[in-house]
Amino acid sequence: MRTLIKIAIYGKGGIGKSTTASNLSMALSEMGYRVMQVGCDPKADSTGALCGGQKITTVLDAIREKGNGVTLDDIVTIGDGNVVCIEAGGPTPGVGCAGRGIITAFEKMEQLGAFEKYQPDVVIYDVLGDVVCGGFAMPIRGGYARNVFVVTSGEKMALYAAGNIAIAVDNFKARGYARLRGVILNCRNVEDELCKARKLADDIESKIISVLPRDGVVQQAEALGKTVVAAFPESDMANHYRALARSVLEECEE
Amino acid sequence: MISDASGGLPRYCHPYHGGWDVARIALDIPESRILFICPISCARIICLNAIKYDYKDRVDVLALTEDDIVSGAYEQKTIDAACEVLDHLNPKPKALILYVSCIDAMLGNDHSFQTQEIMDRYPEVNCLVLKMCPITRYSGDLPLVALQHDMYQALPMETVPKEKTVAFIGTNIAPHPESDLVRVLESAGYRALHIQASDDYRDYLAVRGASLNLCMMPFGKSACALLQQRYGTPFMPYFAKYDLAAIRETITKLCDTLTIPLPDLDAMERETVSILKKTAAEIGNTELIIDSIATLFPNELRKTLEDCGFKVRRIYGDSVNINAPDIDAGSVRMPVERSYGAGENVIAIGMVSSSFEGAQKTIDVFYDNGEWGHYGLRKLAERILDACRDPKSSQDVRKEAVK
Numbered sequence: 092m093r094t095l096i097k098i099a100i101y102g103k104g105g106i107g108k109s110t111t112a113s114n115l116s117m118a119l120s121e122m123g124y125r126v127m128q129v130g131c132d133p134k135a136d137s138t139g140a141l142c143g144g145q146k147i148t149t150v151l152d153a154i155r156e157k158g159n160g161v162t163l164d165d166i167v168t169i170g171d172g173n174v175v176c177i178e179a180g181g182p183t184p185g186v187g188c189a190g191r192g193i194i195t196a197f198e199k200m201e202q203l204g205a206f207e208k209y210q211p212d213v214v215i216y217d218v219l220g221d222v223v224c225g226g227f228a229m230p231i232r233g234g235y236a237r238n239v240f241v242v243t244s245g246e247k248m249a250l251y252a253a254g255n256i257a258i259a260v261d262n263f264k265a266r267g268y269a270r271l272r273g274v275i276l277n278c279r280n281v282e283d284e285l286c287k288a289r290k291l292a293d294d295i296e297s298k299i300i301s302v303l304p305r306d307g308v309v310q311q312a313e314a315l316g317k318t319v320v321a322a323f324p325e326s327d328m329a330n331h332y333r334a335l336a337r338s339v340l341e342e343c344e345e
Numbered sequence: 346m347i348s349d350a351s352g353g354l355p356r357y358c359h360p361y362h363g364g365w366d367v368a369r370i371a372l373d374i375p376e377s378r379i380l381f382i383c384p385i386s387c388a389r390i391i392c393l394n395a396i397k398y399d400y401k402d403r404v405d406v407l408a409l410t411e412d413d414i415v416s417g418a419y420e421q422k423t424i425d426a427a428c429e430v431l432d433h434l435n436p437k438p439k440a441l442i443l444y445v446s447c448i449d450a451m452l453g454n455d456h457s458f459q460t461q462e463i464m465d466r467y468p469e470v471n472c473l474v475l476k477m478c479p480i481t482r483y484s485g486d487l488p489l490v491a492l493q494h495d496m497y498q499a500l501p502m503e504t505v506p507k508e509k510t511v512a513f514i515g516t517n518i519a520p521h522p523e524s525d526l527v528r529v530l531e532s533a534g535y536r537a538l539h540i541q542a543s544d545d546y547r548d549y550l551a552v553r554g555a556s557l558n559l560c561m562m563p564f565g566k567s568a569c570a571l572l573q574q575r576y577g578t579p580f581m582p583y584f585a586k587y588d589l590a591a592i593r594e595t596i597t598k599l600c601d602t603l604t605i606p607l608p609d610l611d612a613m614e615r616e617t618v619s620i621l622k623k624t625a626a627e628i629g630n631t632e633l634i635i636d637s638i639a640t641l642f643p644n645e646l647r648k649t650l651e652d653c654g655f656k657v658r659r660i661y662g663d664s665v666n667i668n669a670p671d672i673d674a675g676s677v678r679m680p681v682e683r684s685y686g687a688g689e690n691v692i693a694i695g696m697v698s699s700s701f702e703g704a705q706k707t708i709d710v711f712y713d714n715g716e717w718g719h720y721g722l723r724k725l726a727e728r729i730l731d732a733c734r735d736p737k738s739s740q741d742v743r744k745e746a747v748k
Contacts, residue, residue: 191451225453266458
């Protein structure tokens with residue numbers, strides 16, 4: 092029996108977390124793992140590339156519609172590669188409390204026995220920008236993700252956000268929360284990008300586990316509503332995501 | 346506060362009904378103490394209840410400010426306050442309950458971290474978190490169901506050998522020592538275990554070793570399921586019963602489950618019916634009104650009383666109309682349906698019906714008072730005669746309770 096691997100992907104907004112997470116899910120699925128991807132961003136766009144470009148019903152949408160009558164069928168969509176896709180969702184933009192939304196969604200998933208039913212080998216939590224409040228720390232608490240990976244580019248703000256996330260994760264170290272396992276460099280072709288990312292990794296006492304080059308095939312796959320691994324399986328980029336999947340597994344095994 | 350049938354309307358704990366507020370229920374855990382963590386306005390209500398119902402020596406309050414919430418200091422402040430309370434207490438309580446309010450639900454505090462920090466410093470204290478969070482009412486277990494569940498969730502995970510005990514779960518009022526239930530159990534050598542009736546924390550821990558859990562009210566079902574899952578303790582519903590056939594069935598099922606001898610049910614029935622008929626004859630044309638705060642099963646009680654010669658004028662209960670469309674029923678929550686009668690020549694079983702009808706003869710009973718079955722019916726007969734001998738309005742009862 093495989094040990095359940097629980098991963099949280101953090102990083103600055105727009106840096107490519109969802110693209111990376113979805114391709115990672117797909118690559119792990121190819122390797123024979125049962126994968127569950129949980130989008131933890133009120134925008135609910137984490138799993139689009141796994142679901143034909145469609146937005147799926149979020150946990151909070153389902154609760155709004157059905158109250159206590161929500162079932163797993165209402166909140167789970169099986170995407171490409173049989174990846175179990177769940178989106179936490181969030182409040183109407185500008186009102187409500189997104190952090191509480193994450194907590195409520197997680198509680199509902201547990202209450203409905205999502206993990207027991209689908210028995211994933213790997214759960215990937217795709218979390219929005221930063222650990223801004225208690226709700227967004229939920230994915231890295233005991234019982235949820237044990238391993239954090241930060242996606243960044245060489246851009247200043249992305250590096251800054253990655254550094255902040257690393258500090259937040261480190262702050263919670265004593266509580267037995269998730270550990271930072273590495274940095275994923277999602278290249279934007281910034282000058283000295285690798286050097287800058289390495290410096291960040293050194294500063295936060297981590298390492299770069301994967302360098303994903305900038306490649307137009309990512310946008311082409313996105314336009315098709317698919318992951319690169321599914322749409323262009325023979326491409327170099329697909330192989331980069333497969334390599335990322337192997338690196339992630341190695342880091343988590345450590 | 347109690348019923349799950351309020352249809353979205355607010356329901357408050359009647360202050361003269363025994364005042365089973367959430368704090369008092371939580372303090373059923375023997376040798377426990379509560380630290381309330383809430384805004385001062387919520388704390389005010391808790392403090393007033395604590396004074397009124399005499400548990401003020403077991404409650405402390407950490408009043409929250411906006412600064413605590415927006416700064417994230419609240420989590421650490423809770424730990425510090427808990428430690429401050431424990432520093433000053435000798436001997437220490439066996440359990441410290443961090444009672445959090447709605448605000449906590451919005452903040453995503455890590456309760457397991459908080460409780461572990463406190464227990465690391467005070468290993469002799471079991472620290473647990475309970476939630477006073479009405480906003481979750483429609484998104485999961487009802488607050489009272491969740492409260493009962495969380496009270497037992499704080500038991501140590503380790504199993505203990507099964508003992509000859511039967512635990513009562515989900516009620517705040519222990520069945521009377523003279524009740525059919527306790528007598529049947531004790532005559533077969535079983536110990537009746539109810540934490541509310543105990544001052545000893547070991548009785549709380551002993552729930553793990555019960556051979557059987559009886560779910561005394563629907564609120565206890567989730568707790569019973571938890572105890573079954575953790576400690577392998579089977580459970581069966583043992584709600585208040587007044588129908589003679591239902592009483593027989595429940596006692597028989599209990600005895601079958603524990604493989605203990607059945608009492609002489611025929612004799613018990615004969616005696617109960619005889620007492621009820623005699624009482625009905627004594628009160629003559631005086632009618633009864635019953636409410637669903639007095640008993641969870643007002644219609645069942647009505648039927649048994651009528652079979653024995655009583656006249657029941659009306660029932661106040663929110664689901665009565667559905668279950669028994671032929672009877673005169675009023676809602677316990679809709680003022681428009683209150684009759685505000687003159688209250689003459691009527692005996693009210695329950696404070697709500699007494700208040701609504703202006704009854705001058707009142708039987709103050711709250712959720713069956715732990716008295717049901719044959720014992721409960723006989724006791725009720727006694728109380729009916731008492732109410733005639735010593736008439737009291739709901740106001741009289743309330744004044745006496747406050748004294």
